[in-house]
Amino acid sequence: MRNISDIIEDYLKGILDENHQAVEIKRSEIAERFQCVPSQINYVIKTRFTVEKGYIVESKRGGGGYIRISRVQHRKDSDMISEVMELIHPRVSQTKAIDILARLVDYEIITAREGKLMESVIDRDVLAFPLPLRDEVRTRIMTAMLFTLKYKC
Structure with a gap:
């Protein structure tokens, strides 16, 4: 059985798929729709709509407040790879x-298979170094793989 966070995430992504650019929501309206507390909506947005996942979240507080979620748009794959390379420096956690x-x-x-291969190489069990060295080594490995994707394909 899926949890409420997964359902809310799918709902918001569905709206984004329809609009292609961005979605503006009121936290209280979404909470009411899914019969949950507004902090649940905050949790979903904070954990499921991150820069690492390709989203920008803006919010305006107050009576007419809203939360705007938009997908980061790139003209070329190489632009996205460049952005990702910047995101991971100087170190990156396994989760990110x-x-x-x-x-x-x-x-x-990349394909799902390539993603799984890359994921296996950067796993904390494979990189058995103390922190923060482990995250720095992970960054170096990912940078090398991303550089190859960007310039060798």
Whole structure:
């Protein structure tokens, strides 16, 4: 059974798919629609709509307030890869790295199989170094793979 966070995420992504650019929501309206507390909406937005996953979130507080979620748009795959390379420096956690790989799969820059291979190489069990060295090594490995994707394909 799916949890409420997954359902809310799918709903918001569905609206984004229809609009292609951005969606503006009122937190209280979405909470009411899914019969949950508004903080649940905050949690979904904070964890599921991150820069690493390819989203920009803006909010305006107050009576007429809203939350705007938009997808980062790139003209070329190489632009997205460049952005990702900047995001991971000087170090990247495993969670953020996996989010980035999922984004590359979603945008069909890499296949799901390639994503799984890349994910296996940057896993904390493979990179058995203490922090922050582990995150720095992960960044170096990812940078090398992304550089190859950007310039060698």
